[in-house]
Amino acid sequence: MHKRDPRYDVLFEPVKIGPVTAKNRFYQVPHCTGLGWLRPRMVAALRGMKAEGGWGVVCTEYCSIHPASDDLPHPYASLWDQGDIRAHSMMTDLVHEHGSLAGAELWVGGARSTNLFSNEVAMDVASLPNSIAIPYQARAMDKSDIRELRRWHRNAALRARDAGFDIVYVYATHHYLLSHFLSAKTNTRTDEYGGSLENRVRLVRELIEETRDAVGDRCAVAVRFSADDEGGKDGDPVINEHRDMLEMLAELPDLWDINIQDYSREMGASRFIKEGSLEAYMSYVKSITSKPVVTVGRFTSPDTMVSQVNRGIVDFIGAARPSIADPFLPKKIEEGRIDEIRECIGCNICYTGDSTGTPIRCTQNPTISEEWRRGWHPEKIAPKGSDSSVLVVGSGPAGLEATRALGHRGYHVMLAEAEHTLGGRVSRESSLPGLGEWARVRNYRVHEIQQMENVDIYFDNQMDAEHVLAVEANHIVIATGASWQADGRGLFNTTPLTELGPAEQVFTPDDIMAGRLPAGPTLIYDDDHYYMSSVIAELLCAQNIPVTLVTPETIVSAWGAKTSEQSRVQRRLMELDVQLITSHGLAGFNGREAQIECTYTGARKNLAVEAIVTVTMRSPNDSLFHELQQAVDSTGGYQPGSITRIGDCLAPSIIAGAVFSGHRYARELDTEVDPDNRMKYDRVFFDDE
Ligand code: ADP
Ligand code: SF4
Numbered sequence: 001m002h003k004r005d006p007r008y009d010v011l012f013e014p015v016k017i018g019p020v021t022a023k024n025r026f027y028q029v030p031h032c033t034g035l036g037w038l039r040p041r042m043v044a045a046l047r048g049m050k051a052e053g054g055w056g057v058v059c060t061e062y063c064s065i066h067p068a069s070d071d072l073p074h075p076y077a078s079l080w081d082q083g084d085i086r087a088h089s090m091m092t093d094l095v096h097e098h099g100s101l102a103g104a105e106l107w108v109g110g111a112r113s114t115n116l117f118s119n120e121v122a123m124d125v126a127s128l129p130n131s132i133a134i135p136y137q138a139r140a141m142d143k144s145d146i147r148e149l150r151r152w153h154r155n156a157a158l159r160a161r162d163a164g165f166d167i168v169y170v171y172a173t174h175h176y177l178l179s180h181f182l183s184a185k186t187n188t189r190t191d192e193y194g195g196s197l198e199n200r201v202r203l204v205r206e207l208i209e210e211t212r213d214a215v216g217d218r219c220a221v222a223v224r225f226s227a228d229d230e231g232g233k234d235g236d237p238v239i240n241e242h243r244d245m246l247e248m249l250a251e252l253p254d255l256w257d258i259n260i261q262d263y264s265r266e267m268g269a270s271r272f273i274k275e276g277s278l279e280a281y282m283s284y285v286k287s288i289t290s291k292p293v294v295t296v297g298r299f300t301s302p303d304t305m306v307s308q309v310n311r312g313i314v315d316f317i318g319a320a321r322p323s324i325a326d327p328f329l330p331k332k333i334e335e336g337r338i339d340e341i342r343e344c345i346g347c348n349i350c351y352t353g354d355s356t357g358t359p360i361r362c363t364q365n366p367t368i369s370e371e372w373r374r375g376w377h378p379e380k381i382a383p384k385g386s387d388s389s390v391l392v393v394g395s396g397p398a399g400l401e402a403t404r405a406l407g408h409r410g411y412h413v414m415l416a417e418a419e420h421t422l423g424g425r426v427s428r429e430s431s432l433p434g435l436g437e438w439a440r441v442r443n444y445r446v447h448e449i450q451q452m453e454n455v456d457i458y459f460d461n462q463m464d465a466e467h468v469l470a471v472e473a474n475h476i477v478i479a480t481g482a483s484w485q486a487d488g489r490g491l492f493n494t495t496p497l498t499e500l501g502p503a504e505q506v507f508t509p510d511d512i513m514a515g516r517l518p519a520g521p522t523l524i525y526d527d528d529h530y531y532m533s534s535v536i537a538e539l540l541c542a543q544n545i546p547v548t549l550v551t552p553e554t555i556v557s558a559w560g561a562k563t564s565e566q567s568r569v570q571r572r573l574m575e576l577d578v579q580l581i582t583s584h585g586l587a588g589f590n591g592r593e594a595q596i597e598c599t600y601t602g603a604r605k606n607l608a609v610e611a612i613v614t615v616t617m618r619s620p621n622d623s624l625f626h627e628l629q630q631a632v633d634s635t636g637g638y639q640p641g642s643i644t645r646i647g648d649c650l651a652p653s654i655i656a657g658a659v660f661s662g663h664r665y666a667r668e669l670d671t672e673v674d675p676d677n678r679m680k681y682d683r684v685f686f687d688d689e
Pocket of ligand 1: 393394397398399400419424425426461647658
């Protein structure tokens with residue numbers, strides 16, 4: 001085993017948190033999983049895996065204390081009753097097995113909770129509109145409601161203790177109920193819970209004291225709190241009232257979990273926000289409390305982590321995304337294997353699980369959510385089931401991941417790539433504005449593959465059916481990706497546009513990434529709704545090309561709302577003076593004018609442009625696959641055991657989809673896969689109920 005570099009020793013010091021002690025400084029802060037109370041076994045196994053990977057503290061996601069705080073369709077955890085205690089015990093048992101602490105983030109949603117599941121009327125500091133645009137208002141809490149809330153919170157803390165948690169949170173940020181009490185903007189009360197700073201922190205203070213009173217002999221009390229006030233500029237916080245509040249409460253809890261008002265920075269996509277971006281907000285926190293402090297910053301570099309601790313910014317390295325991308329990050333640092341860390345790329349696909357109410361996925365870690373239902377471990381994979389050789393054609397994320405995982409299983413793998421470099425779309429896309437960190441998808445896999453003696457890589461090898469068959473591999477995997485279409489077809493135009501030309505004035509993202517750029521005013525037609533159109537707009541703006549972006553959606557990069565980056569995308573484009581035209585589809589282009597059509601009225605208008613970039617849909621590059629199938633059927637000689645398409649060649653998707661596809665192929669080769677029920681479904685709480 002490798003040895004840990006002594007300069008990282010500080011990260012492995014135990015830290016006392018009130019009555020409990022964390023074995024090291026690696027702290028998985030509360031984060032959503034899209035699993036919550038709906039999928040208890042999946043979430044327990046996911047959290048347990050983090051503990052196995054060395055995280056000293058592993059927390060739940062936001063955990064409702066009462067049905068009056070219900071956020072479906074966004075799955076949250078809950079501690080409402082005995083069933084919840086049993087469900088959480090599965091998690092705490094797994095976390096404790098590895099000597100880690102388990103934390104429960106008790107949550108009261110206030111006006112932000114939809115309560116569409118429980119049908120309870122939401123309560124808040126005042127009667128406020130539901131902030132995620134549901135046309136219901138919360139009712140204002142009176143004194144007896146506040147007393148009730150305190151009782152619910154206390155009882156939930158007791159249930160958390162009974163479920164085996166070691167840390168219990170008072171959650172006073174992220175624009176939920178307690179932050180509304182703290183804020184002078186939302187707290188318009190005239191009683192002892194409103195007005196002065198002291199009055200506005202009263203409820204938070206009471207909850208801290210009552211939680212400590214209820215469970216403080218056994219559990220640490222943590223408070224999640226925002227370092228800054230509302231209304232600061234991006235990266236330039238206003239730190240005024242929140243500093244005063246923190247000073248007032250400084251020694252009350254056992255731990256401060258600090259974040260900030262702007263979620264799109266805290267959870268920022270790497271396109272906009274880099275590692276350690278909360279530092280400007282955090283600088284004062286440790287100077288006003290003697291209690292341990294944790295914050296996040298998408299930390300993946302152990303040197304940055306050490307620097308944060310040594311400079312007195314934090315005591316714990318908080319992580320959500322880095323712990324999702326690599327549950328074994330602490331272990332890898334501990335064992336001196338830092339070049340094996342699977343670094344988060346900051347794409348925020350993980351966040352779409354919560355946004356869409358579905359199990360969390362990760363671009364870098366295809367095993368997340370699959371720990372229980374498919375039995376996948378992020379670091380372990382079954383040895384090969386035969387001495388078969390495998391030829392993988394194409395080294396994009398699908399081909400690379402299949403090669404990496406097959407290589408780990410011990411198969412002899414031959415990876416053939418047409419280009420001189422590996423990585424496929426990841427290599428191309430990571431050179432687009434802001435997407436540099438995405439190259440980590442390639443770099444991690446290439447690094448692993450390079451260590452494997454059983455993997456051979458053939459660069460500059462454009463394979464045709466004859467070449468492939470000449471290799472005589474036992475299994476053939478086609479991972480040749482997909483190409484952007486130039487015919488305008490997509491969601492809006494379900495058939496190709498008849499008037500779209502001349503061809504030399506029509507571009508696709510593939511052209512742009514290959515360096516073929518338009519010269520004059522350009523219309524980017526976005527019927528893809530994710531990042532591609534907006535990064536191409538940025539690239540063209542940097543060449544001083546006037547850009548108009550047209551989309552049938554009502555906002556630009558609509559899917560980006562699910563990754564919490566839409567508002568930053570739109571702002572960036574507006575700042576770059578990109579003309580944005582929403583609710584319009586492309587009807588045609590004649591080389592001088594584009595015709596666009598309103599999605600509501602069908603009204604058409606013309607725009608004078610010299611070029612079009614169509615960002616609509618992609619065609620699988622599957623001709624090789626079909627040729628091989630035909631060739632195999634018609635020859636009597638060598639017969640491969642299987643020919644399989646994976647990744648974008650099978651069905652164009654996001655990069656996470658390609659990685660998953662490659663990983664799944666590698667897992668399932670030479671295994672018995674039940675064609676009817678390929679995974680377990682986490683549908684019931686307990687078999688005996
Ligand atoms: P995915 O996302 O499914 O992994 P990509 O488009 O990223 O797909 O990668 C496909 C890779 O396959 C590219 O690097 C491309 O150069 C390579 N490729 C495509 N066709 C062939 C071929 N016939 N022979 C070898 N490599 C190929
Ligand atoms: Fe990081 Fe992307 Fe994985 Fe989220 S999905 S943890 S942002 S790599």
